[in-house]
Amino acid sequence: MNKVLFLLIFLCTQVVFSQEVTVLDFDTREPISNVAIYNYDRTKTALTDFDGKVDLKVFGVDERITFRHLSYQLGRTTKAQIQRHGDRFFLSMKAEELDEVVMSVSKWEQQKKDIPNKIAVINARDIAFTNPQTSADLLQSSGKVFVQKSQLGGGSPMIRGFATNRLLLSVDGVRMNNAIFRGGNLQNVISIDPYTIQNTEVIFGPGSVIYGSDAIGGVMNFYTKKAEFSTSDSLSFSGGAKYRFASANSENTFHFDFNLGKRKWAFLTSASYNDFGDLKMGAHGPESYLRKNFVGSLNGTDVLLPNENPKKQTPTGYSQLNLMQKIAYTPNNTWEHKLGLHYSETSDYARYDRLIRPNKAGDGLRSAEWFYGPQKWFMGNLQMSKRGKGIFYDGLKITTAYQHFEESRNDRDFGDLLRYTTEEKVDALSANVDFENKKIGDLRLYYGGEYIFNKVGSTGEQVNIETKELVEGASRYPDGATWQTLAGYVNGEYRAKPNFTLLSGLRYSHVWINAVFDKTFYPFPFDDAMLDNGALTGSIGFSWFPKADLQITLNGSTGFRAPNLDDVGKIFDSEPGAVVVPNPDLEPEYAYNVELGVQKNFNDRVVLKSAAFYTYLVDALVRRDYKFNGEDAIMYNGELSSVQAIQNAAKAYVYGLEFGAEVFFGDKLSAVANLTLTEGIEEEDDGTESPGRHVAPTFGDLHFIYKGQKLTADLFLNYNGEISYGDLATSERSKTYIYAVDEEGNPFSPSWYTLNLRAQYAITNALKTSLGVENITDQRYRSYSSGIVAPGVSLVLGVDYRF
Structure with a gap:
């Protein structure tokens, strides 16, 4: 028994x-x-x-x-x-393990070591540990991208002396740049929920062969999480929830997601909500940064009120909602169909740099109100991919997408009863067909085509805040204008030897603009803008390993940016007393870039990286003085303003060095450092030179990282160098209200540093907690060109539960 x-x-x-x-x-x-x-x-x-x-x-x-x-x-x-x-x-991955596969250069998986371009990869592991507040902060945390902020609800990346509409944003391979991406600072990156990002790849330098117009300074490609299939016949269910708190702006962030998977079907649902209060600056720094007063209302009249806490930047708080739904279907081993739905919406949020501008007399503030209306973004993305042996390909991707953008601007001068509002809506359709061909020995070909169509809706109005009377006003752009492009490309990767890979590509793009101007409010000397431009761009480079532990890369590439509707048809106030008017006589600007990179590995213990680059921009689209109907000044929103317009009126030279180092003291302890030095000059047609506006100061970071089985900790230093008055862009010198003052009374951007600590502890495999202290020494500083002062000392707490 x-x-x-x-x-x-x-x-x-x-x-x-x-x-x-x-x-x-x-x-x-x-x-x-x-x-x-x-x-x-x-x-x-x-x-x-x-x-x-x-x-x-x-x-x-x-x-x-x-x-x-x-x-x-x-x-x-x-x-x-x-x-x-x-x-x-x-x-748990070892500290010294590096990611080796990237997708952004060809839209297909390639070994990172074979790519001649510099690429920064921020993976899910880094994102989970960094626990960023927004996607702009995620880019900044890499130590390789400089981010400017005009307000708390923002973040405008700068890469190699270029920014805004000279950089390209894409989400899951779909271009996010639209017809009204402006040359001024952009906030669209905050529409991307950092809690849904699987990994981010940043290409440094032109990426026009694959991405077309706007990819002059670089490409930021965000890949969001995928719906996961079940590996058995039963239904799989997984998910998680996160919470984050930051004391500097009383942030409360909530996130949850869950995944349902069968063998052929999968569903991923995600939602995030952020609530940010007014941001508090640090205690040690320029006194001129303090918010000593602000505009309030007393019996319906604008009054200047003292700020009880001058370190509190009133008003800067806002809230945001992000939703994502992924559906995947795989009928067999060859085909996969994926649908991605993304939605983001902010509350109203103040443009802080406009609210601290002094009035002409210097005894008060110019604006009583200046805020953006809700920034909304929706994207529906359907992708069909095939793996197998086609006649001309081994891989096929068909990607179609619809995007809808909404934004508005609202401003009212101190003591004025009229609030001026402009509202913009953009509908964007895109279709991409991309092929991968691995049939020709050591040659891999990537080729495809793209079509994009944008339609812009733009309206304006004026409202009397006392009587509530509403009248039609001038719009920011020609209502109903369209922007479209058609392009084809081919990109080749040839492994000439096991240690030598050559990459080269060509792309032809054609861009059309059709805009009709409304003369109700302004007597334009033209009726419409019909632009029809073509551009051929290319790249060639190699990756060479003369020794197993030494890599040398060299890459030459061209990029272009065709004028968009923001260049051609915009009318707005660029600064006090100046107004930008439309200019239909524009041509594309072109960039020519060369980059040399060296990476040396010392016994898998020390890895040193460096890159040198030089970019030459011709026919640069810049804002310069202009005449409107023969006049150099016109009335705009009740004020006589000098006239400016975007023109092909300059050349630009940008060059610099980028350094990186990784030191592994063992399996658990490592150090990582980055340093970027950039110089840039704009040259007018008459030969006069001035510093480039979007050239970031010298910046870098140094991290000491401990990674154990349960505890991960990072003690790090962030550093930004000074930009003196002589090196400050001409357009920045007039913004005295956002800069410190040197000994001669001139504005300049001081150097700064912060000491920071973050740690994450795994209580169980499912439950993690995080603790961070940012800006430990409580420095008061503004990043270059930023309107808002950065956070002072801030306690950051987080909880992450996965099931």
């Missing part, structure tokens, strides 16, 4: 512990293939498959087993412990 009972228990035990086990990345929750599993004396072994699954039936229930992978820290456990954790085992 005892033998029978023992046999039954033994058989039941084997049944219980013979089920498959899945090995997953601790941070990303993605399966890990090729994990070697063995016992103490290595007499029993197993290996995970492509889906990270393995059967552990050869091991005993309480036998100590080891999980080993070259890229991950060693893991040890027993089958019994694994079962208690839902048949899943997690491994």
